[in-house]
Structures are given as C-alpha cells and as structure tokens.
Amino acid sequence: MREDSFVLKGNICYAKTKDQLSVTDQGYLVCCQGVSKGVYPVLPEEYRNLPVTDYQDMLIVPGMTDLHIHAPQYPFRGLGMDLELLEWLDTHTFPEESRYKDLDYAEKAYGIFAEDLKQSATTRAVVFGTVHVPATDLLMEKLEDTGLVTYVGKVNMDQNSTDDLRETDAVTALDATAAWIKETKGKYQNTRPILTPRFAPTCSGPLMEGLGKLQREYGLPVQSHLSENLSEIEWVKELFPWSSCYGDVYEHYGLFGGQAKTVMAHCVHSSDTEVELMKKKGVYVAHCPQSNINLSSGIAPIRRYLEEGIPVGLGTDMAGGANISMFRCMADAVGVSKLYWRLADQGKRPLAMEEVFYLATKGGGSFFGKAGSFEEGYELDALVLDDKGIRSTRTLGTKERLERCIYLAEEGKRLAGKYAAGKKVI
Amino acid sequence: MREDSFVLKGNICYAKTKDQLSVTDQGYLVCCQGVSKGVYPVLPEEYRNLPVTDYQDMLIVPGMTDLHIHAPQYPFRGLGMDLELLEWLDTHTFPEESRYKDLDYAEKAYGIFAEDLKQSATTRAVVFGTVHVPATDLLMEKLEDTGLVTYVGKVNMDQNSTDDLRETDAVTALDATAAWIKETKGKYQNTRPILTPRFAPTCSGPLMEGLGKLQREYGLPVQSHLSENLSEIEWVKELFPWSSCYGDVYEHYGLFGGQAKTVMAHCVHSSDTEVELMKKKGVYVAHCPQSNINLSSGIAPIRRYLEEGIPVGLGTDMAGGANISMFRCMADAVGVSKLYWRLADQGKRPLAMEEVFYLATKGGGSFFGKAGSFEEGYELDALVLDDKGIRSTRTLGTKERLERCIYLAEEGKRLAGKYAAGKKVI
Numbered sequence: 001m002r003e004d005s006f007v008l009k010g011n012i013c014y015a016k017t018k019d020q021l022s023v024t025d026q027g028y029l030v031c032c033q034g035v036s037k038g039v040y041p042v043l044p045e046e047y048r049n050l051p052v053t054d055y056q057d058m059l060i061v062p063g064m065t066d067l068h069i070h071a072p073q074y075p076f077r078g079l080g081m082d083l084e085l086l087e088w089l090d091t092h093t094f095p096e097e098s099r100y101k102d103l104d105y106a107e108k109a110y111g112i113f114a115e116d117l118k119q120s121a122t123t124r125a126v127v128f129g130t131v132h133v134p135a136t137d138l139l140m141e142k143l144e145d146t147g148l149v150t151y152v153g154k155v156n157m158d159q160n161s162t163d164d165l166r167e168t169d170a171v172t173a174l175d176a177t178a179a180w181i182k183e184t185k186g187k188y189q190n191t192r193p194i195l196t197p198r199f200a201p202t203c204s205g206p207l208m209e210g211l212g213k214l215q216r217e218y219g220l221p222v223q224s225h226l227s228e229n230l231s232e233i234e235w236v237k238e239l240f241p242w243s244s245c246y247g248d249v250y251e252h253y254g255l256f257g258g259q260a261k262t263v264m265a266h267c268v269h270s271s272d273t274e275v276e277l278m279k280k281k282g283v284y285v286a287h288c289p290q291s292n293i294n295l296s297s298g299i300a301p302i303r304r305y306l307e308e309g310i311p312v313g314l315g316t317d318m319a320g321g322a323n324i325s326m327f328r329c330m331a332d333a334v335g336v337s338k339l340y341w342r343l344a345d346q347g348k349r350p351l352a353m354e355e356v357f358y359l360a361t362k363g364g365g366s367f368f369g370k371a372g373s374f375e376e377g378y379e380l381d382a383l384v385l386d387d388k389g390i391r392s393t394r395t396l397g398t399k400e401r402l403e404r405c406i407y408l409a410e411e412g413k414r415l416a417g418k419y420a421a422g423k424k425v426i
Numbered sequence: 427m428r429e430d431s432f433v434l435k436g437n438i439c440y441a442k443t444k445d446q447l448s449v450t451d452q453g454y455l456v457c458c459q460g461v462s463k464g465v466y467p468v469l470p471e472e473y474r475n476l477p478v479t480d481y482q483d484m485l486i487v488p489g490m491t492d493l494h495i496h497a498p499q500y501p502f503r504g505l506g507m508d509l510e511l512l513e514w515l516d517t518h519t520f521p522e523e524s525r526y527k528d529l530d531y532a533e534k535a536y537g538i539f540a541e542d543l544k545q546s547a548t549t550r551a552v553v554f555g556t557v558h559v560p561a562t563d564l565l566m567e568k569l570e571d572t573g574l575v576t577y578v579g580k581v582n583m584d585q586n587s588t589d590d591l592r593e594t595d596a597v598t599a600l601d602a603t604a605a606w607i608k609e610t611k612g613k614y615q616n617t618r619p620i621l622t623p624r625f626a627p628t629c630s631g632p633l634m635e636g637l638g639k640l641q642r643e644y645g646l647p648v649q650s651h652l653s654e655n656l657s658e659i660e661w662v663k664e665l666f667p668w669s670s671c672y673g674d675v676y677e678h679y680g681l682f683g684g685q686a687k688t689v690m691a692h693c694v695h696s697s698d699t700e701v702e703l704m705k706k707k708g709v710y711v712a713h714c715p716q717s718n719i720n721l722s723s724g725i726a727p728i729r730r731y732l733e734e735g736i737p738v739g740l741g742t743d744m745a746g747g748a749n750i751s752m753f754r755c756m757a758d759a760v761g762v763s764k765l766y767w768r769l770a771d772q773g774k775r776p777l778a779m780e781e782v783f784y785l786a787t788k789g790g791g792s793f794f795g796k797a798g799s800f801e802e803g804y805e806l807d808a809l810v811l812d813d814k815g816i817r818s819t820r821t822l823g824t825k826e827r828l829e830r831c832i833y834l835a836e837e838g839k840r841l842a843g844k845y846a847a848g849k850k851v852i
Contacts, residue, residue, distance in 0.1 A: 075819045078833030079826055081760070082778060109819045116817070296764040296776060322833040334507070336765070338722040343769045350722060352508060391542070393501045393535045400505055407504030407748035410837050
C-alpha cells in the first residue's frame with residue numbers, strides 16, 4: 001500500500017467555483033497516488049481496499065494557498081505597524097532581512113517559520129526569501145522537510161536598498177541567481193525556485209533584463225509586488241519614465257505573465273492600463289488584505305478583478321500582515337471588500353464567504369496547477385478541522401461551521417489533520 | 427490577610443493617557459483592599475507584609491473594558507455576516523433573541539457566554555441582554571459568578587420588532603423594567619442594571635419617556651445604539667421627524683448623557699449636530715470596529731471624537747463582531763483608522779497602538795469610575811499575559827511585546843492570570 005493512497009471520511013466541503021460550494025456530510029474523499037479521485041457519499045467498491053481515516057464529525061476542506069508570504073519577516077510579525085510601505089521597508093524590513101547573511105540566524109529564524117507554517121492552514125505557499133543564496137537554500141530545505149508545497153524566491157535587488165542588502169551589481173546578482181536556480185531546480189520534491197525581483201524600484205534595468213533572460217532559459221515562474229502604495233507608484237514612474245504603468249516595467253523585461261507564470265502582490269491602486277495588461281497576460285493577483293490595512297495602503301478592488309476574469313488568490317504578506325492564518329486572511333478579505341463597497345464604490349458588491357473560500361483554496365491553488373479542490377485529478381491537499389472547542393447552543397450545518405471557522409480564525413479550532421500533495425503532514 | 431490585598435510582580439505596562447504608556451520591567455503592582463496603590467520598581471517597605479505573586483517574565487496590563495456586547499448573540503457569532511444592520515436584525519438577531527424566553531435555553535447559552543467571557547481579556551463589560559426579565563436575571567447571576575464587573579441591560583422595545591420579541595406596550599414594558607430594577611439594583615457586588623432602550627426605532631415615545639423617568643428615579647446609566655447605519659438614520663428621521671439628529675431623540679427623553687451616564691454604540695455616521703450634542707452631554711462612544719466592518723456600516727471617525735474630547739472606549743459588539751477578544755478589537759481599531767485615513771479623510775491620522783490600548787483600558791474603564799489603570803486609587807483589574815508561545819528570534823522590550831500581543835490577538839498567547847476589582851478571577 002502506498003502512503004499516498006487513502007480515504008478520508010468526514011464532513012467534506014470544497015469550492016467548485018467561486019459561487020458553488022460542494023458539501024458532502026459524512027462523505028468519503030478518495031486519494032490515489034496523491035491525487036483526488038473525488039468525494040463520494042458512499043465509498044465506491046473499487047476503493048474499498050484503501051485505508052480509511054474516519055474523522056467522524058470533523059470538517060474536511062482543501063488546504064489553503066498563501067500566494068504571498070515573506071519568510072524572513074516572520075520574526076517581527078506584529079511589530080512596527082506605524083509606518084507606510086517605503087518607510088516601513090527602510091525601518092523594519094531591510095534591517096531584519098540583512099540578518100540572514102548570518103546562517104546561524106537564518107537557521108533559527110527559518111526553523112521557527114517553517115514549523116509554524118506547517119502547523120497553519122497553509123498547504124502551499126509562494127515565498128519570498130532574502131537576497132542571500134545560502135539562507136534561501138536553507139529555507140528551501142526546511143520547507144521541503146515540512147511536506148508543504150512551495151515556490152521559494154531568492155530576492156533580487158541591486159539598487160535603492162540598504163548597503164547591507166543591495167547586491168553589488170546586476171552581473172553579480174544574475175550570476176548568483178543563475179547558480180542558485182541550477183542548484184535548486186529539480187532538487188526537491190515539493191520545493192521549487194521562483195524568480196523574485198523584489199519590486200521595480202530596487203531593480204536596475206540590466207538586472208530585470210537578465211532576470212527576463214533567466215525566465216526564458218529556465219521557464220521559471222515570477223513573483224513580485226505591484227501598485228501597493230501611492231508613493232511607490234509615483235517612484236516607479238520617476239525611475240521608469242517610459243513605462244505606461246507600473247506593471248509595464250515588469251512586462252517590458254518579460255516578467256509579467258504570458259509564458260512567464262506570474263503572481264503580483266497587492267494591486268491596490270492599479271490603473272486601467274495596468275488592469276488591462278494584467279488581464280491580457282493572465283497575471284495572478286495575490287490579495288493581501290491585512291497587509292494593505294496595516295501599511296495604510298488601501299483596499300484592492302478584488303470584485304473588479306474577478307469580474308475581469310483576472311486570476312486571484314489570497315496572501316498573508318507576513319509581516320505586512322501580522323498573522324499567517326489563511327482563515328484570518330479570508331475574513332479580512334470579506335471585511336475590506338465591505339469597506340470598499342461602503343467607502344469607495346457601491347457598484348462593487350462585497351465578497352461572500354464562498355468567494356473568499358474559493359480564493360484561498362482553488363483560486364490561489366491554481367498557481368500550482370491542479371490544487372485547492374477535491375475534484376477528480378487535483379493533487380490532494382486537505383485540512384481536518386476540529387471545531388468542538390467552539391461551544392454553542394446551535395447545531396450547525398457544514399457550511400455554517402465552515403463560515404464560523406473563517407470568522408473566528410484561530411479561536412477555538414484545532415487542526416486535527418493536514419495533508420499536502422497526498423501526504424500526511426500533521 | 428484579605429484576599430483583595432496583594433502584590434503582583436512582572437513586566438508592568440499601563441496607559442496613563444492616550445499618548446503616555448507607563449512601563450516598569452520587573453516591577454511591583456500593589457493592591458490594597460481591591461484598589462491599586464501604584465507600581466514600584468522596588469517594593470516599598472510598607473507593603474512587604476503583603477503576599478507577592480511573581481509572574482516572572484510575563485506581562486501585567488490592566489484588564490480591558492468591553493463597552494458594548496450582546497450576550498444573547500453569542501451563539502451565532504461568526505455566522506450570517508452577509509447582511510446590513512436592519513436585515514441582519516430581522517434575519518439573524520431577533521429570531522435568536524426570541525429563544526431566551528425559554529429559561530433552559532438561556533441557562534445553556536448564558537453559561538457558555540459567561541465562561542468564555544471569564545476566560546477572555548475582558549474584566550468589565552457593558553452588556554445587552556434581551557427583553558426577557560427572567561433570562562436577564564439569570565445572565566446577571568452568571569456574570570456575578572465570574573467575578574467580572576458588568577452593567578447588564580434588560581432590553582426595551584415595544585415597536586418595530588418581531589411579534590415574539592416586542593413588548594406588549596409601553597406601560598407593560600415600563601412596569602417590567604421598574605420591577606427588574608428594584609430587584610437587581612444593589613443585589614450583586616459586581617453586576618448592576620443599566621437602562622437599555624434597544625435603539626430609537628424599536629422604542630415608542632411613551633416607552634422612552636418612561637425610561638427617562640426611571641433613569642431620574644433610580645439614577646441608572648443608559649446604553650443604546652446611535653448612527654450605526656445610513657438606512658437606520660433615515661428611518662429614525664422618519665419616525666421622529668421633529669428630531670435635529672438621531673441622538674436628539676434620546677436627548678429629548680433624558681437618555682443622552684448629562685446626569686444620565688450614557689454609552690452609545692457605533693456613532694459611525696454622526697452629524698455635526700449630533701457630535702456637538704454628544705460632546706456637550708459627555709456621551710461615551712463605544713467604538714466597535716469589527717462590527718462596523720461585518721455589517722458594512724462604515725468606519726467611525728474616532729480621531730475626531732478624541733480631538734473633540736468625547737469619551738471613547740472599545741466594544742466587540744458580539745455578534746455584529748465575531749470575536750470577544752479585546753486584543754483583536756484593539757488591532758481592528760487601529761486597522762480601520764488607517765483605512766479611514768486612506769479612504770475618507772487624510773486630515774485624521776490613524777490611531778496608534780498606545781491610543782487603542784488606552785481606549786481598551788482606561789478609556790472604556792472610566793465608564794465604571796476609576797478602572798483600567800494601575801495608577802493609585804484605581805480599582806485593580808489586571809491581566810497576566812504569558813507570550814512565551816510566540817516564538818521569535820527577537821528579544822523584545824515590554825512595549826514591543828504588548829504591541830505583538832495586540833496584533834497577534836489570541837494567537838500564541840496565554841492568559842496566565844486575571845484579576846477584576848481586586849479579586850483573582852483566573
């Protein structure tokens with residue numbers, strides 16, 4: 001018997017589309033060789049030889065994808081929330097990230113990060129490291145050990161950063177990046193490299209051009225930041241006066257979708273031109289509601305992106321966000337969409353619970369291919385939620401229990417089991 | 427030795443003003459007969475006979491006041507967040523509250539509520555019950571048993587509610603309320619009645635007039651709702667066309683500050699006239715940021731209220747808010763103030779961590795008199811926070827640890843001790 005072939009029994013709930021929730025009470029979720037064979041009210045004959053774990057009255061939902069998270073910022077989560085983006089980077093973020101040149105520090109910090117992420121609702125993540133290759137290698141090893149599925153980026157920045165963190169020049173940066181890709185591509189089962197220009201202001205033209213070449217050479221995906229903050233957007237316009245929009249800078253260097261699968265964090269203040277380009281190139285939006293609150297960035301127009309058919313997932317943006325909980329992230333996404341409706345545009349109705357659940361699972365999961373759903377053919381990521389700790393006089397249905405888990409985030413709920421890519425993680 | 431005279435040792439932190447945080451590492455907090463004698467770096471000779479509890483490296487902060495919480499709504503926390511206020515009341519709230527005519531149901535529901543509130547960061551609360559006198563009596567008993575300090579209101583509403591919940595008429599409602607006041611006033615040590623017209627739309631003129639008379643007769647404080655939602659404000663204007671603003675309706679009947687100590691929840695959309703009246707009459711604002719998000723109400727202009735000198739505290743507004751955590755409430759208050767600054771008025775700078783800590787402790791605590799501070803003469807409410815579960819590479823100062831506790835809300839932190847009005851609760 002392979003360890004990645006099994007059946008889970010419980011109250012099973014997953015998003016088929018953003019408007020369609022599938023609920024099977026006391027159902028059977030079948031996993032063969034790491035891949036879902038679907039959910040059944042009665043276990044089909046052909047799967048009766050598989051081992052069944054009966055989670056009784058617990059909820060079983062797909063694992064969540066955190067589309068944007070900075071591993072090195074985990075040590076200062078919940079601290080220094082009094083600044084906007086650019087001052088926050090200089091005051092809190094860059095000094096912390098410069099510590100990762102010390103591998104002993106990285107060992108300790110990434111050890112905590114990887115263990116806490118393993119214990120969270122996240123089964124897949126698109127992760128920023130730092131500019132340091134040895135520390136990023138270490139991060140990849142630690143994440144591989146968790147059993148989670150991740151893309152991890154060695155950050156690139158050769159300008160507009162602190163002396164401690166800035167890469168010497170574009171050539172040095174590109175050489176180091178190429179060597180890192182060669183070393184890590186294909187090395188791990190669940191952990192893959194992703195190209196990671198930090199954001200346009202910290203990357204020279206030659207660096208971005210070189211990264212575009214590496215993208216084409218190795219076929220890697222790309223992650224970066226886009227239109228998070230108004231001052232940042234002004235700065236990009238000054239640095240790249242030829243660009244039609246912030247996203248056009250990445251596009252110019254071949255780092256904005258198309259054959260380069262790309263996820264851009266934030267997109268709070270994207271112009272019409274930029275939205276058009278994102279749509280045309282199939283660029284993913286990593287919506288990070290809590291970070292956009294904490295750094296006073298604003299509220300991303302997610303309803304618009306959904307209407308335009310732009311792919312969207314959710315991100316915690318640790319440590320712009322203070323919590324790595326994807327449950328909290330879902331609740332925050334609903335919350336800010338309500339304030340957007342009230343304060344910015346009453347033509348954009350708020351996100352529903354079903355929609356943010358879709359974004360956290362299948363929406364973000366699709367960046368990894370077939371992930372985030374229990375439909376047949378999807379890689380099996382699952383969470384088992386024991387909500388007995390949430391005491392109530394009410395007897396709730398599965399959908400209501402899911403809703404309550406989202407709004408109460410980490411309160412009263414226990415992760416009783418976790419599976420990623422068909423293997424038991426917890 | 428009296429049980430309400432003792433010394434607590436640890437890293438002590440409290441708000442003197444909204445801008446001034448007092449921190450004494452490894453300090454001594456002295457409590458004599460339930461009242462603070464102040465915080466000292468070295469224990470004064472005169473207190474050396476008191477028993478000392480050494481909480482070692484833990485944080486000791488004042489207990490928090492939840493200025494607005496609906497006890498009967500606790501069973502449906504985290505559910506039904508897809509509606510605005512008036513539809514939400516009809517669909518979710520009134521049906522739930524009607525169950526409290528059944529004392530067995532109330533016994534179960536209020537048992538859970540009281541126990542969970544006891545385990546929370548809240549030491550004092552201003553609580554809504556339902557219209558039912560027996561259930562409200564039961565709630566008061568259960569809260570008294572927790573050791574927490576509360577005002578509890580039997581709700582009044584004689585119009586615009588469901589048949590199940592509406593009081594028969596103003597006379598019947600007032601008779602029941604008067605009997606309830608007589609029975610409960612002075613009955614408990616920590617639990618006191620408060621007049622509770624639900625909100626203007628559900629109260630007839632004669633009912634409000636009678637409540638005003640009861641207020642003057644018994645000198646009770648008053649709690650209600652004010653200018654939460656735009657449709658609600660329109661409705662109040664239709665129902666009371668003579669009023670200059672929503673608050674003027676309460677004012678007209680003697681239920682709006684002055685000699686009637688009053689707290690009004692929300693004040694999201696208060697007009698200039700209303701703000702002027704609140705200021706003149708010293709009406710407290712119970713700021714409920716999470717509820718204002720969940721019910722798409724908007725963001726209350728708290729910076730303005732602080733600038734005007736209007737007294738402000740924080741409320742969870744369970745179940746408009748899904749969480750009873752005052753830590754989460756503080757983080758939400760900072761968060762919405764940042765979005766207010768970004769989306770509504772850049773003249774109103776966001777609230778700082780120190781400010782929301784003040785609001786949650788001394789700000790709201792002042793509704794109870796001298797509460798929410800460790801200054802000499804304050805009734806002693808204290809929380810002992812063990813944050814060892816929040817793993818980090820960082821060594822943090824006490825203020826930073828407090829900040830992290832606020833932003834991470836219930837994550838990784840344990841309530842290692844809790845004192846209310848000078849007595850150990852946990």
